[in-house]
Amino acid sequence: MNIAIGTKNPVKIQAVKKAFELTQLEALFTSYDVPSEVAAQPISDEETRLGAVNRARHAQRKDHADAGIGLEGGVKWIEGTLYLCNWGALVTSDGTVFTAMGAGLPLPDDIAKGIEAGSELGPLMDQFTSRTGIRHAEGAIGVFTNNLITRQSMFEHIVLQLVGQYILHKSVN
Numbered sequence: 001m002n003i004a005i006g007t008k009n010p011v012k013i014q015a016v017k018k019a020f021e022l023t024q025l026e027a028l029f030t031s032y033d034v035p036s037e038v039a040a041q042p043i044s045d046e047e048t049r050l051g052a053v054n055r056a057r058h059a060q061r062k063d064h065a066d067a068g069i070g071l072e073g074g075v076k077w078i079e080g081t082l083y084l085c086n087w088g089a090l091v092t093s094d095g096t097v098f099t100a101m102g103a104g105l106p107l108p109d110d111i112a113k114g115i116e117a118g119s120e121l122g123p124l125m126d127q128f129t130s131r132t133g134i135r136h137a138e139g140a141i142g143v144f145t146n147n148l149i150t151r152q153s154m155f156e157h158i159v160l161q162l163v164g165q166y167i168l169h170k171s172v173n
C-alpha cells in the first residue's frame with residue numbers, strides 16, 4: 001500500500017517506517033510538508049489532534065495514497081501543570097479517520113513559563129539543554145525520560161495504534 005506522511009521531520013518519518021516494519025503490511029512511503037492548520041505550538045489535546053488529522057488528510061490527497069498519516073506534537077495544561085501531548089491520525093482514501101494519542105509527561109516550570117510567554121517547545125528545549133535540534137533528535141520526551149523513550153519511539157507507538165485500528169477495520173469491513 002502507498003502511505004503518504006504529512007511531514008519532512010526525519011524523526012516522524014522514521015517512526016512511521018519502523019512501525020510498519022512490525023506489521024504484515026507491504027508499504028511504500030512518500031512524505032510531504034503539509035499544513036497542520038493549527039498553531040505552530042498547539043496547546044490542547046483537541047488542537048494537537050486536529051493538527052494530526054489535517055496533516056493526514058493533506059498528505060493522503062497529495063498523491064491519492066491508500067492512507068495519509070499525520071503526527072503532531074503539542075502541550076496541554078492539567079491542573080496548572082503543562083504536559084507534553086502527542087497525537088497521530090491515519091486517513092484512508094475513502095475518508096475513514098483513525099486517531100491515537102501518545103506519551104505525555106509534565107514539563108518543568110521554566111518550559112511552562114516560556115510556552116505561556118508565546119514561545120514554541122522546540123526552541124525552549126534547545127535553550128533548556130544548551131543544544132540545537134532536540135525536536136529532530138530525542139525530543140522533549142527523550143530529555144525528560146533520560147532517553148528511555150525517544151520522540152521516534154513515542155511516535156512509533158502512536159503509529160502502531162493507528163495501523164492496528166486500520167488492520168482491524170479492514171478485516172471486518
Ligand SMILES: O=P(O)(O)OP(=O)(O)OP(=O)(O)OC[C@H]1O[C@@H](n2cnc3c(O)ncnc32)[C@H](O)[C@@H]1O
Nearest residue numbers: 007009040041072073120121122125135139140141
Ligand atoms: O516538521 P514538523 O512535522 O512540523 O515537526 P515538528 O518537530 O515541528 O513537530 P510538531 O510541529 O508536531 O510540533 C509542534 C511544536 O512543538 C514542538 N515540539 C513538539 N514536541 C517536541 C519535542 O518532543 N521536543 C521538542 N520540541 C517539540 C515543535 O518544535 C513545534 O514547535
Ligand SMILES: [Mg+2]
Nearest residue numbers: 036040041073
Ligand atoms: Mg512543526
